[in-house]
Amino acid sequence: MPYPLILPAALEALINPLLKQLCRSPVAAADLARLQGQCLAIHLAGRQWSLYAHFDEGGVLLSRQTEVPVAAWIEAPLSAYLDWLKDPQIQRLRAHPQIQLGGDTQLWEAVQGLLTAGEGQLAAAIGGLAVSHPLASGVVSQLGQGLSWLQQLGRNLLQETQEYVTEEAAWLPSVSAWQALQDQQEALRTEVDRVEARIRRLEAKTDLGNNA
Amino acid sequence: MTERAADEKTTASNPDTTHFGYQQVPLEEKQKRVAGVFDSVASKYDLMNDLMSMGVHRLWKKFAIELSGVRPGHQVLDIAGGTGDLTRAFSRLVGDTGQVVLADINASMLKVGRDKLLDTGAAGNIRFVQANAESLPFPDHHFDLVTIAFGLRNVTDKDKALRDMTRILKPGGRLLVLEFSKPTNPLMSRMYDAYSFTALPLMGRLIAGDSDSYRYLAESIRMHPDQETLKSMMEAAGLHEVTYHNMTSGVVALHRGFKH
Numbered sequence: 111m112p113y114p115l116i117l118p119a120a121l122e123a124l125i126n127p128l129l130k131q132l133c134r135s136p137v138a139a140a141d142l143a144r145l146q147g148q149c150l151a152i153h154l155a156g157r158q159w160s161l162y163a164h165f166d167e168g169g170v171l172l173s174r175q176t177e178v179p180v181a182a183w184i185e186a187p188l189s190a191y192l193d194w195l196k197d198p199q200i201q202r203l204r205a206h207p208q209i210q211l212g213g214d215t216q217l218w219e220a221v222q223g224l225l226t227a228g229e230g231q232l233a234a235a236i237g238g239l240a241v242s243h244p245l246a247s248g249v250v251s252q253l254g255q256g257l258s259w260l261q262q263l264g265r266n267l268l269q270e271t272q273e274y275v276t277e278e279a280a281w282l283p284s285v286s287a288w289q290a291l292q293d294q295q296e297a298l299r300t301e302v303d304r305v306e307a308r309i310r311r312l313e314a315k316t317d318l319g320n321n322a
Numbered sequence: 323m324t325e326r327a328a329d330e331k332t333t334a335s336n337p338d339t340t341h342f343g344y345q346q347v348p349l350e351e352k353q354k355r356v357a358g359v360f361d362s363v364a365s366k367y368d369l370m371n372d373l374m375s376m377g378v379h380r381l382w383k384k385f386a387i388e389l390s391g392v393r394p395g396h397q398v399l400d401i402a403g404g405t406g407d408l409t410r411a412f413s414r415l416v417g418d419t420g421q422v423v424l425a426d427i428n429a430s431m432l433k434v435g436r437d438k439l440l441d442t443g444a445a446g447n448i449r450f451v452q453a454n455a456e457s458l459p460f461p462d463h464h465f466d467l468v469t470i471a472f473g474l475r476n477v478t479d480k481d482k483a484l485r486d487m488t489r490i491l492k493p494g495g496r497l498l499v500l501e502f503s504k505p506t507n508p509l510m511s512r513m514y515d516a517y518s519f520t521a522l523p524l525m526g527r528l529i530a531g532d533s534d535s536y537r538y539l540a541e542s543i544r545m546h547p548d549q550e551t552l553k554s555m556m557e558a559a560g561l562h563e564v565t566y567h568n569m570t571s572g573v574v575a576l577h578r579g580f581k582h
Contacts, residue, residue: 115381115388116381118384119381147394147417164415166414166417167443168414168444171411173384173387174388175388177393178392178415272508275509
């Protein structure tokens with residue numbers, strides 16, 4: 111199951127303003143320039159979740175799928191990514207037993223440069239999404255199950271609502287029943303008018319008889 | 323009989339008219355009226371999009387970008403590109419070796435889009451063209467990708483426009499149509515109707531000072547072909563492997579077709 115599109119959109123909204131700010135420093139600007147035009151793939155081990163980062167002078171464009179050739183890729187479990195964000199040194203990537211790197215691995219040095227620029231603001235911001243709360247990393251690791259549960263909950267809720275509406279609707283008169291009722295009411299009114307007219311005629315006759 | 327079916331019947335019986343929202347107007351009149359709508363809303367277009375969709379239009383467009391398959395060096399045409407959201411993203415993906423053309427029939431929208439893109443530093447690989455989707459001023463087999471986002475429903479002759487978009491695609495190129503469609507869930511459909519016929523015109527009046535244009539928006543969405551009909555129209559225009567993806571319970575659908 112693909113993860114929600116709102117995740118890369120939210121990450122982009124977080125990263126790009128920071129990158130813009132960081133790139134006032136010539137070192138960070140050089141790192142971003144080195145990544146320009148490149149597509150880096152970040153795969154989550156154990157799940158078929160991938161995030162593709164397209165770099166350009168405007169920052170980074172994140173997507174869940176791409177047909178752009180990938181210049182470098184990384185595959186690791188979430189815990190390894192979180193470890194790396196705490197201390198984003200390229201050596202850690204190369205030595206980490208759970209991390210696999212491929213393609214032009216030199217590009218990760220530029221990523222490291224951006225993550226550590228400005229006293230690691232970017233790494234802290236991204237990592238902060240997951241580790242700022244003691245329970246958050248656990249929550250993130252359970253995200254897949256959580257999303258499935260939410261989808262199931264949504265489906266159940268929708269089904270229950272539909273059933274409720276259908277059942278309640280059965281108690282309401284249908285359009286044809288309503289029209290039939292109106293017809294009967296009209297017929298009844300006509301009958302009442304007729305009876306009233308007859309009573310008036312009989313009363314008139316009775317009055318005439320009495321007068322005679 | 324549904325409004326759409328009723329409209330089709332009326333149009334079929336009188337081929338010189340078409341719909342403008344729920345109204346029947348002469349064919350030549352629709353383009354002018356649509357132009358009037360967009361002249362009126364151009365300056366507040368982005369703000370209103372964010373408010374009306376509660377920001378979700380950004381995700382719909384992002385999904386379109388994901389399915390676009392755009393690569394460095396590609397030639398991309400963004401028809402009815404308006405304020406240039408898709409153009410900006412495509413210009414980043416095609417790089418210096420590619421080119422994106424932002425086309426819009428409406429000069430006001432094109433101006434807003436051009437100013438916005440230039441202000442954000444997007445330039446170099448973007449061109450701006452004022453063009454009618456029914457007769458695109460480009461050679462055959464020219465683009466790798468043609469997109470039309472929230473624009474097709476305003477086109478007078480949709481079949482003709484789809485044929486012309488197919489014409490300018492390279493073999494192997496793809497057409498993406500992002501457009502409002504028919505909600506797949508009945509409950510959602512009722513909520514959506516209530517929202518679009520009450521909240522949208524009200525927001526239009528309060529923010530853009532124009533409720534009629536936003537009433538037209540709601541009406542034009544209802545008159546637009548549903549998912550399956552649009553798919554058939556794209557196939558009839560000569561596209562292959564046409565598929566669609568519903569988003570937000572079918573409120574919006576992304577159709578994709580390839581030229582062989």
